[in-house]
Amino acid sequence: MSKIIRQEEVALKAVETLQSKGFLAFFAGGCVRDRLLEREPKDYDVATDALPEEVEALFPKTIPIGKAFGVIAVVDGKETVEVATFRKETGTLDGRHPENIVFSAAKEDALRRDFTVNGMFYDPVAKQLHDYVHGQRDLEEQIITAIGDPCERFAEDHLRMLRAVRFAHTLGFALDPATEDAVRTMAHLITKISAERIEMELTRTLTDSPQPGTALEHLHELGLLEYILPELLPMVGQEQPPQFHPEGDVFEHTVLMLDLMNEGQTGKSAPHIADPKHVEQTFQSAHPEDTLATNPFRPVEPSTTLRTTHRRLPHWMQDSRIYFVTFRLADSIAKAKLNQWKEELEIWRHNQPNPEFEENLSEQTRRYRKKQQEWLDQGHGSCVLNNPEVSEIVEQTLLHFDGERYHLGDYVVMPNHVHVIVEPIKGHSLSKIMQSWKGYSARAINKMLQTKGAVWMDESFDHIIRRETSFIKFQDYIRENPTKARLASSSFRLGSGTLRLSLAADGQAGKPAPHVEQAFLPAQPVAYTARELAYTVLLHDVGKPPTASIGPGTDGQPRIRFDGHAVVSAEMAEVILIRLKFPNKERKHIVEAIRGHMRFMDVQKMRASTLRKLIGAETFDLEMELHRLDCLGSHEMLDNYDFVHDYIEEMANELILPEPWLRGHDLIDMGIKEGKLIGQILKEAYDAQMENRFATREEMLEWVRASYPSG
Numbered sequence: 001m002s003k004i005i006r007q008e009e010v011a012l013k014a015v016e017t018l019q020s021k022g023f024l025a026f027f028a029g030g031c032v033r034d035r036l037l038e039r040e041p042k043d044y045d046v047a048t049d050a051l052p053e054e055v056e057a058l059f060p061k062t063i064p065i066g067k068a069f070g071v072i073a074v075v076d077g078k079e080t081v082e083v084a085t086f087r088k089e090t091g092t093l094d095g096r097h098p099e100n101i102v103f104s105a106a107k108e109d110a111l112r113r114d115f116t117v118n119g120m121f122y123d124p125v126a127k128q129l130h131d132y133v134h135g136q137r138d139l140e141e142q143i144i145t146a147i148g149d150p151c152e153r154f155a156e157d158h159l160r161m162l163r164a165v166r167f168a169h170t171l172g173f174a175l176d177p178a179t180e181d182a183v184r185t186m187a188h189l190i191t192k193i194s195a196e197r198i199e200m201e202l203t204r205t206l207t208d209s210p211q212p213g214t215a216l217e218h219l220h221e222l223g224l225l226e227y228i229l230p231e232l233l234p235m236v237g238q239e240q241p242p243q244f245h246p247e248g249d250v251f252e253h254t255v256l257m258l259d260l261m262n263e264g265q266t267g268k269s270a271p272h273i274a275d276p277k278h279v280e281q282t283f284q285s286a287h288p289e290d291t292l293a294t295n296p297f298r299p300v301e302p303s304t305t306l307r308t309t310h311r312r313l314p315h316w317m318q319d320s321r322i323y324f325v326t327f328r329l330a331d332s333i334a335k336a337k338l339n340q341w342k343e344e345l346e347i348w349r350h351n352q353p354n355p356e357f358e359e360n361l362s363e364q365t366r367r368y369r370k371k372q373q374e375w376l377d378q379g380h381g382s383c384v385l386n387n388p389e390v391s392e393i394v395e396q397t398l399l400h401f402d403g404e405r406y407h408l409g410d411y412v413v414m415p416n417h418v419h420v421i422v423e424p425i426k427g428h429s430l431s432k433i434m435q436s437w438k439g440y441s442a443r444a445i446n447k448m449l450q451t452k453g454a455v456w457m458d459e460s461f462d463h464i465i466r467r468e469t470s471f472i473k474f475q476d477y478i479r480e481n482p483t484k485a486r487l488a489s490s491s492f493r494l495g496s497g498t499l500r501l502s503l504a505a506d507g508q509a510g511k512p513a514p515h516v517e518q519a520f521l522p523a524q525p526v527a528y529t530a531r532e533l534a535y536t537v538l539l540h541d542v543g544k545p546p547t548a549s550i551g552p553g554t555d556g557q558p559r560i561r562f563d564g565h566a567v568v569s570a571e572m573a574e575v576i577l578i579r580l581k582f583p584n585k586e587r588k589h590i591v592e593a594i595r596g597h598m599r600f601m602d603v604q605k606m607r608a609s610t611l612r613k614l615i616g617a618e619t620f621d622l623e624m625e626l627h628r629l630d631c632l633g634s635h636e637m638l639d640n641y642d643f644v645h646d647y648i649e650e651m652a653n654e655l656i657l658p659e660p661w662l663r664g665h666d667l668i669d670m671g672i673k674e675g676k677l678i679g680q681i682l683k684e685a686y687d688a689q690m691e692n693r694f695a696t697r698e699e700m701l702e703w704v705r706a707s708y709p710s711g
Contacts, residue, residue, distance in 0.1 A: 003079075004040060010076040011044035012124050014083055017058055019125055023050040024106060026121035026130060028084070033117045036129075036139055037171070046074075046083045047109060047121060055083050069101060088112055092156050096193065107132045114153055114160045115167060115179075116145045142173045150182035158189040161224060162201040169215035170208040180222065187223035198228055199580040206258065206534035213258030216538070220251075231572055232538075234545035241559045245634045246463060250544045257537050257633035297322075297468050297501050318464060321423070322409070322499070323430055324474045327438060327460040328417040330453075331381035383415035386491050390445055394418060395493045397441040406433055408497025410478045415491055419478045421465070423499055434460055466636040471501070528622040532589050536626050539576060540594045543568030570595035593622040600627040600640050609687035615648060616657035660686050661697040662704070670701075672708060681708060 011027060018025035027035075028047035035041060048055065055072045056062045063073040063080070070085030086109035091099030106121060110132040113119040119133040129136065133147050144167050146153045146160075154160050161183045168175050175183075190198065205219075206212040219225040226233055235250040247256055385391045391413045398420060402408040405428040409421030424430050442455035465471045482492045528536075543565040553559040570591045577587040596614075600623070603611060614620065624644065631638050648656075662685045667678050685700055694700040 004042070004044075006077075007044050007079050007081060008041075010074070010079045011046055011081045013076065014046050014059070014074050014081055015124055018046075018048050018050055018055075018083075021050075021058060023048050023054070024086075025050070025083075026106070026123050028121050029113070029118050032120045032122045032129075033135070033139065035122065036120075036136065044081055046081060047086055047106070048083060049086050049103075049105065050083075051085055051103060055085070070103060089156065096157050096159070098156065106130060111147060112156075113147055114157070114163060116147055117167070117171075117173075119147050138176075142171070143176050144168045144171070144173050144179065145176035146179045146182065150176075150179045151186065154182055154186050154189070158186070159193050159197050159201060161186065161190055161222075162198065162205070162219075162228075165215060165218055165222065165224070166201055166205040166208070169205060169211065169218065172210065183222045183224065188227060190224055190227050195579055196581050199582070202228065202580075203531050203534065206538065207530040210262055211259045212261065212534065213255035216258060217255055229576065231542050231576060235542065238545045238548060239560055240544075241553065241561075243553075243559075243635075247634055250541050253633055254538065254541060257629045258534070260629050260632050261533065261537055297471060320426060322465045322471065323422055323424075324463045324465055325420050325422060325430075325434070325460055326417060326462075327434070328457045329381055329384065330455060330457050332416045332457065381416050384445065384449065385413055385418075386415045388490060389448060391493045393444045393448065394441050395495065397437050397444075399497060400440075401433075401436070402497040405436075407499040409499035410475050410496045411494075412478045412481050413493040414481060414485065415487070419481060421471075421474055421478065421499065430462060434462075464636075467632075470636075528589065528619075528625070529586065532586050532593075532622055533625060535573070535577065535582075536590045536593045536622055537629060539573040539590070540569055540597055540626060540630070541565065542572045542576075543570070566595055566598045589619050589622060592617075593619045593626055596623055597626050597630065599623075600644070603640050604643050607687070607691065609690040611644075611647065612651075612656050612690045615644065615651075658689065661689055661700055662686070666701075667704070670704065677708075 011031075015025040015027070025046055025048040028045045031041035031044045050058070052064070052067050052070055052072050055074070056064070059074045061075040063075060065071055065073045065082070066084075070087050072083050073080045074083050086104050086106050088102045088104040088108040089098035089100070089112045090102075110119045110121065110130075113133075116133040116135040116138045118135070119131075120135040121130040122128070123130065134145075138145050144164055146164070164175060164179060164183060167173065205215050209215045216225070219228070220233075220236065232251070232254075235254060238250040240248075240250060240253065245253055247253055385394065394413045395411075398408060398411055398418075404425070406425055407423040409423070411418065411420040422430070422433065424433055438456045438460075445455050446452060465474060479494065482494060485492075541562075544562045547562045547565040547568050549561050549563065550558050551561040551563070553561075573594050574587065574591045577590060582590075596617075596619070599614060603614070606614070614623075617623070624641070628638070628641050631641060660682070662682060664674075664678050664682065667681060668674065672678060672681070681704060685704065688694060688703075689700065694703065
């Protein structure tokens with residue numbers, strides 16, 4: 001019998017006992033909410049009109065855990081159920097404890113609780129719901145609403161602001177606008193709450209939410225993040241080199257990793273693939289008459305066939321893969337806007353004491369890219385694709401060789417740019433396809449408009465779609481683009497071509513090959529807690545903003561660098577975790593995993609002894625999972641992950657860290673004097689043992705005698 005079933009039995013027995021003596025008694029709070037949502041409750045609480053002394057008198061074993069607040073724990077065997085007397089609370093001095101408590105009726109007790117979804121009672125004997133706060137309505141509408149005046153509720157206990165975010169994201173609900181506004185207004189009061197209580201709520205948000213990264217964004221938007229984790233704020237807007245981090249700034253990278261963290265975990269599902277029907281939608285197909293075979297999705301394979309080229313942007317290529325492509329009109333950023341930016345930049349530079357200082361140059365780059373993206377999104381320039389005749393040229397160009405040189409997926413022609421999913425057919429490169437699209441359409445558009453000059457920006461953005469879930473996200477992005485831009489139906493063209501896939505997300509064939517699939521699921525069992533993983537991901541790059549600089553990349557060109565950020569991140573993480581009162585052991589694991597997280601980039605060049613020490617480390621499982629998420633949350637290259645995974649499989653029948661053949665006493669017996677030399681020899685000998693340089697212990701001893709004859 002599971003623990004929760006046993007606790008439900010104890011709670012039911014407590015209700016029946018109280019009711020048999022003439023008292024009101026109900027299940028209360030979270031267990032009622034979860035049962036209505038058909039979720040398994042984490043625990044059961046009972047509310048009653050019996051006074052604490054009356055509760056104590058009715059049960060053979062009780063514990064007065066909060067008698068002053070009317071809370072008595074009823075003990076039955078190994079299970080404990082809290083029984084609380086209905087109460088009304090007034091006033092607060094510390095943002096947590098009420099000034100006065102008066103035992104009351106059920107309705108008054110419901111009205112003093114935090115959120116409507118937590119304010120309901122259920123009579124398990126009469127099988128009747130008692131809802132004084134419209135909690136059932138808000139469950140149906142999937143909204144978290146404070147009971148009564150939200151400012152009053154948050155004044156009574158400031159931690160409720162964090163709880164509001166947690167409930168919204170663990171349940172997948174929205175926050176009621178008035179409740180959300182109250183959080184924004186009162187966010188600064190969270191500093192009055194103890195670090196232990198903050199850590200508990202934050203941890204549950206990160207570990208229980210299907211998309212904890214989205215929850216982190218919400219904490220930032222509401223103004224809570226700057227008070228509970230101010231060290232994270234500089235990550236917002238901190239740019240990264242696009243060839244390694246096409247996903248965006250450091251904060252966006254962390255958000256993405258956190259959202260990926262719970263994908264594939266037991267009992268968790270990624271919300272964007274929850275509806276299997278989603279991937280089978282028919283969608284304005286350009287070829288409705290065709291009967292198209294569905295092909296399995298082919299993920300990227302981390303091998304030598306993956307190539308990359310650089311112009312202004314990096315371009316990753318692999319044969320027979322699917323790409324998401326964006327190309328924009330040449331005047332997407334109008335000349336007037338560029339002149340405006342130059343003027344603003346000159347004013348800004350003029351006001352800097354050292355305009356050529358490295359940090360100012362970095363800030364200059366960040367400002368430009370941010371402004372550029374804003375202008376691109378705002379749709380500046382001629383926007384000639386607004387013209388239906390012009391957009392038709394582009395659409396017909398995309399469709400012309402569909403099924404012959406490539407398979408076209410979803411596409412959208414917007415006023416000043418085009419998004420498209422495309423799979424080149426063998427023998428046809430993406431770059432040639434792009435040249436064909438842009439060249440032909442440019443000539444036709446210039447002819448129609450009687451214009452000359454460049455129509456399209458010289459370089460396009462392309463991204464290999466590496467996972468099935470990413471494919472679905474790009475589909476959604478394309479389909480939602482016109483709605484988000486609030487375009488009239490005549491201002492865009494939306495459609496799809498011959499590309500048809502059978503995705504694992506819809507229960508069909510098409511799962512990746514085992515050696516690729518392994519990279520998308522963490523190894524089980526793992527030697528870390530959910531809390532350790534969440535905070536390792538959350539803080540692994542917190543040291544990037546303070547270490548950001550401009551320096552040469554591998555191609556010799558200047559780029560943003562974060563030299564030494566792993567060490568700085570580890571130091572900052574330790575300070576944060578001490579502040580949050582983390583247990584020493586977990587804090588040590590998190591800090592060490594963060595400190596070493598850049599080592600994985602060198603695993604394929606490591607000596608065998610170094611690699612085996614990495615794998616044999618206490619925090620290896622945690623570091624391995626951090627590396628997996630780090631890759632999936634950026635460039636999505638998993639070759640180092642797969643290399644280590646394959647190496648572990650090769651070593652399946654051998655201890656990663658074997659017992660050393662030599663000990664200190666062996667060297668002393670050979671006449672080698674105690675001191676630093678012994679440690680040096682032992683290290684060198686153990687490395688040689690793990691690298692199989694000696695077949696036996698005796699061979700190793702001979703080597704020592706020959707190498708150190710006099711000690």
